[in-house]
Amino acid sequence: MDFFDAFLNPEIIATYLPALVRAVWVTVWISVLVVISGLALGALLAGLRAYQKRWLTLPIVLFADLMRALPPLVLMLILFFGLPSVGIILSDWFVLYLILTLVLAAFVEEIFWATMTSLSRGQWEAGQATGLSFLQVLVHVIFPQALRMDIPQLVNRSLTISKMTAYGSVIGVKEIVSVAGSAQAFSGSATPLTMAALAYLIIFFPAMLLSRYIENRFHYEH
Amino acid sequence: MENFIDAFFNIDIMRQATPLLLRGAWVTLQLCAVVIVLGLSGGLALSLLASSKNALLRLPAFFFIDIFRAIPPLILLILIYAGLPFVGVRVSPFIAVCIAFLLNNSAYFAEIFRSGIKSVGRGQTEAARATGLSPAQTQAYVVLPQAIRNVLPDILSNVVEIVKLTSIASVVSLSELLYSANMARAVTYNSSPLVMAAGLYLLVLWPLVRVISRFQRGLSITS
Numbered sequence: 102m103d104f105f106d107a108f109l110n111p112e113i114i115a116t117y118l119p120a121l122v123r124a125v126w127v128t129v130w131i132s133v134l135v136v137i138s139g140l141a142l143g144a145l146l147a148g149l150r151a152y153q154k155r156w157l158t159l160p161i162v163l164f165a166d167l168m169r170a171l172p173p174l175v176l177m178l179i180l181f182f183g184l185p186s187v188g189i190i191l192s193d194w195f196v197l198y199l200i201l202t203l204v205l206a207a208f209v210e211e212i213f214w215a216t217m218t219s220l221s222r223g224q225w226e227a228g229q230a231t232g233l234s235f236l237q238v239l240v241h242v243i244f245p246q247a248l249r250m251d252i253p254q255l256v257n258r259s260l261t262i263s264k265m266t267a268y269g270s271v272i273g274v275k276e277i278v279s280v281a282g283s284a285q286a287f288s289g290s291a292t293p294l295t296m297a298a299l300a301y302l303i304i305f306f307p308a309m310l311l312s313r314y315i316e317n318r319f320h321y322e323h
Numbered sequence: 324m325e326n327f328i329d330a331f332f333n334i335d336i337m338r339q340a341t342p343l344l345l346r347g348a349w350v351t352l353q354l355c356a357v358v359i360v361l362g363l364s365g366g367l368a369l370s371l372l373a374s375s376k377n378a379l380l381r382l383p384a385f386f387f388i389d390i391f392r393a394i395p396p397l398i399l400l401i402l403i404y405a406g407l408p409f410v411g412v413r414v415s416p417f418i419a420v421c422i423a424f425l426l427n428n429s430a431y432f433a434e435i436f437r438s439g440i441k442s443v444g445r446g447q448t449e450a451a452r453a454t455g456l457s458p459a460q461t462q463a464y465v466v467l468p469q470a471i472r473n474v475l476p477d478i479l480s481n482v483v484e485i486v487k488l489t490s491i492a493s494v495v496s497l498s499e500l501l502y503s504a505n506m507a508r509a510v511t512y513n514s515s516p517l518v519m520a521a522g523l524y525l526l527v528l529w530p531l532v533r534v535i536s537r538f539q540r541g542l543s544i545t546s
Contacts, residue, residue, distance in 0.1 A: 294398070
């Protein structure tokens with residue numbers, strides 16, 4: 102069979118383009134929400150950990166370890182199929198959003214924390230010596246420096262997790278992979294799958310180039 | 324509470340699912356061994372191309388790396404598994420996963436190796452060449468050993484990512500750990516097998532994640 106007929110059939114492209122464009126929006130929206138809330142939650146957790154209270158540190162470390170060690174797909178299936186049997190029903194997109202946010206937050210917390218501990222003690226001491234409170238030192242002295250050093254890692258991690266929105270297809274979120282998958286089954290052609298791959302390229306290829314630029318721009322010499 | 328334990332930590336159901344899950348875990352282990360070796364070798368080759376001075380080698384390598392970092396491995400896997408039969412090539416789920424992971428993991432490992440190679444100073448190469456080593460010997464005996472040592476934490480954390488990623492093989496019905504657990508869930512109408520699978524992943528990956536955290540902190544303190 103002809104390669105183009107199977108993978109880039111113009112008629113099938115025309116038929117499924119509108120559905121796929123809607124799916125692209127779903128992917129983009131969920132990704133944006135995940136990145137915003139994941140970064141915020143991760144930063145918050147790293148900030149709380151800075152207080153070095155055992156009852157705060159322990160649950161945070163446990164959370165970060167679990168979320169980094171467990172495959173997100175496993176977590177999503179447990180929530181999606183398990184919670185209804187104890188009377189909690191979450192919608193498919195919310196499960197996807199929640200799990201990816203928690204996973205991103207765990208990585209972000211670890212990234213921030215590693216950098217915060219690497220800043221010299223003098224930063225903390227000087228800050229507090231000028232009369233700033235602990236929280237003020239954290240927010241105005243430590244955090245801006247950590248953020249600047251961590252930008253390349255944060256961008257990379259955010260992109261990796263954003264691509265995991267594809268896992269939504271497993272629990273029925275109408276994002277790119279799931280829409281392309283049903284279009285493929287319906288049309289009996291691989292074209293929708295090619296379109297899906299191209300859609301991701303259009304979204305993430307520029308993002309990869311951007312992350313390369315940022316890496317060079319913020320390159321931090323050890 | 325009883326309801327909760329019954330839904331997620333049902334011992335009877337876990338006991339029934341154990342043989343199935345252990346078989347799945349064995350497939351996952353085999354899969355990991357194959358795709359990690361493939362990814363490391365592909366990534367190393369690609370990173371050497373990407374670090375080359377010749378633009379004809381370097382630019383295609385970068386292009387490859389960025390394309391396969393941009394496409395989610397899941398769609399790559401589905402495209403290979405469900406797409407190739409349309410051009411008359413039928414591949415088993417295992418082979419499809421291997422191909423998809425080779426493409427994706429090589430790109431990620433290449434980036435890691437490349438930054439390692441970049442971290443080894445030019446002086447090292449010049450000194451090695453001055454002592455009479457050939458360019459290939461210089462890479463093999465001087466640059467790469469240092470490069471790899473410098474990025475060891477990143478290599479380890481990518482290995483953890485790959486082990487977790489093998490769970491997507493369940494989508495093309497390869498009977499690895501998650502597939503087996505999900506099968507057991509569907510048969511028993513109970514999520515305990517999934518929780519058990521999570522436990523098995525944790526057993527292997529939690530220690531590695533701890534080591535990575537230790538590594539990162541250690542590095543940042545000495546720098």
